[in-house]
Amino acid sequence: MASELFQKGNDQFIYEQYEKAITLYTQALELERNRDDIFCNRAQAYFKLEKYKETVEDASEALRMNSSNVKAYHRKGTGLFYLEDYVSAKEAFEAGLKYSDEDSFNFPLWIKKCEAEIDLQKNGAGVEQGVGVSEVKTSGATAEPMEVKQEVPPEPVKPTIRHDWYQTPTHVIVNIFYKNCKQEDASIDIQDRLLQADLVLPDREPYQLKFSPLAHPIDPSASSYKILKTKIEVKMKKREGLQWKVLESEDEEAALTLHPATDPQAYPTSAHYTRNWDKLSKQAEEEEKKDKKEGDAALNELFQQIYKDGTDETKKAMMKSFYESGGTVLSTNWGEIGKAKTEVKPPDGMEFKKWNS
Structure with missing residues (x-):
């Protein structure tokens, strides 16, 4: 059961x-x-x-x-x-x-x-804040009193909220890392070339994060955002399936990656440096390389690679077709597989039989 x-x-x-x-x-x-x-x-x-x-x-x-x-x-x-x-x-x-x-x-x-x-x-650790103090030095009992100047405390460092962004062929996703944000403390404005987040911090101070102009036009009507426990996730629909080079830019052509395959995408972050995840991925793959497999092992590895690199629809199609056909069919076409149950197709010269337990 x-x-x-x-x-x-x-x-x-x-x-x-x-x-x-x-x-x-x-x-x-x-x-x-x-x-x-x-x-x-x-x-x-x-x-x-x-x-x-x-x-x-x-x-x-x-x-x-x-x-x-x-x-x-x-x-x-x-x-x-x-x-x-x-x-x-x-x-x-x-x-x-x-x-x-x-x-x-x-x-x-x-x-x-x-x-x-x-x-x-x-x-990105927090900046330590302190108040300057004047040191008075004396050379003995006869030293003349020195005037001590009261230093003005520096202005408090304004808080910053970390963010990053990444993209898919159809969307640009911006993550604003603000933990435990309440629904009423966040106002997200998504326009054709603008993304603006107006937030209320825990100390009730207002905070604004603005990206304008965006590198390319987006479709506000097909865009959305979610307030999660650890962040605010903004999902913006691209009007065109372009590969963005940057999040903000006055010059659309300069912000366009014409050949994304030759321009590895760096991991997006609000820090002053980036990490190239394509490069890291290649390094990881090199570390994982083993002896070349042959026969069924090579075929099985190929299927695993197709599944790992496939879209969600490809994975669903492979799982559904393999399960429903008793392991006799493996398809990546969800448009076809999703319409009906996959029939059993045994190899030529063989017959499929159901065994009663």
Whole structure:
């Protein structure tokens, strides 16, 4: 019974019905509490709903039952990463890497991301503030009194809120890292060439973050934002599928990357330096290279690579077609696979039979 509920939960997950999937996983766990695979899949469903605390809790429970569950280490690490606990996330990814024979979860790159964020936090530490004090020196009992000048305290350093941005072929996403922001304390204005965030800080001081003009026009009607526990995520729809070189620019042509493949995209950040994630990714891939595989091993590795690099629709198509066809069909075309159940197609000369248990 628990296995049936687990499979139904997986089906709902494939169709992106994450709330329903969580309900089914929970029902399955009520029947069989010692299933680390169910905890692990529920953790991923929580992650899709951006419930990162629950993600970490379920992944940790899965690891308590099975300390070699590579998938659970990845779930735990990503949850901690989005909770901005980069030190603990790095530890989870490093542990997962030890148990991973073939790294389909890209642990080395995640570790490098954590290290970059840890460095960024160290370099972006708060500025110490102090009041100047005059020192009066005397040369003995006969020294003449010296006039002590009262120095004017420096103006308080205005707080800054970190932000970063990245892009997909269709959207530009800006993350404003303001923890525990209340809905009424944030006003987000999205226009054709402008993004403005008016915030109220914990000390009730107003704070404005403005990007104008944006490098290229966006579609405000198809754009949105979400206020999360750790940040405000603004998702702006590109009017054209252009590769942005910068977030803000007066000159649209200068801000356009005509050949993105030859211009590696650096990891976006509000710091004074950037990290080239394409370069880090290549370094990680070099570290992971092993002896060339042949035969079924090479084919299996190819399928894993297609799945890892594929879009969400590609992954759904592969999972649905493989599951429904009993492993006889593997398709990446969601437009075709999503319309109906995938039929079993055994190899030529073979016959598919159902076995009664």
